[in-house]
Amino acid sequence: MKIDRLTPTVTILQELGQRLATIRKQQGYSQEDLAAAAGVGVATLRRIEDGRDSKLGSWLRLLVSLQMEGAIDQLLPADFRSPMAEVKGRRRPRRTKPSPDDGGPGFVWGDERP
Numbered sequence: 542m543k544i545d546r547l548t549p550t551v552t553i554l555q556e557l558g559q560r561l562a563t564i565r566k567q568q569g570y571s572q573e574d575l576a577a578a579a580g581v582g583v584a585t586l587r588r589i590e591d592g593r594d595s596k597l598g599s600w601l602r603l604l605v606s607l608q609m610e611g612a613i614d615q616l617l618p619a620d621f622r623s624p625m626a627e628v629k630g631r632r633r634p635r636r637t638k639p640s641p642d643d644g645g646p647g648f649v650w651g652d653e654r655p
Contacts (some may be wrong), residue, residue, distance in 0.1 A: 572590070
């Protein structure tokens with residue numbers, strides 16, 4: 542499943558929990574073994590794999606124990622470049638219409654001309 546900005550938080554937590562369980566099994570860990578290696582409780586690991594909310598610190602310990610430090614770095618990269626943000630940052634401010642009080646030329650209807 543692809544996670545995007547419209548994916549509800551509950552669905553994201555469930556998806557990430559399933560992914561964690563899959564990786565844990567691929568690396569040959571039982572829930573008890575991974576929990577012990579990460580220094581978290583088995584109940585915490587089960588809660589995370591079930592898609593329930595948890596602390597970021599628990600996720601970090603689990604990912605480090607699975608040797609997935611790169612995933613942590615990708616969460617919030619140090620050098621994030623957004624082409625859209627760069628374009629928005631270069632925009633010129635919009636001009637505002639001069640008000641009649643500032644002495645600038647205002648709009649004059651055809652029948653108001655001298």
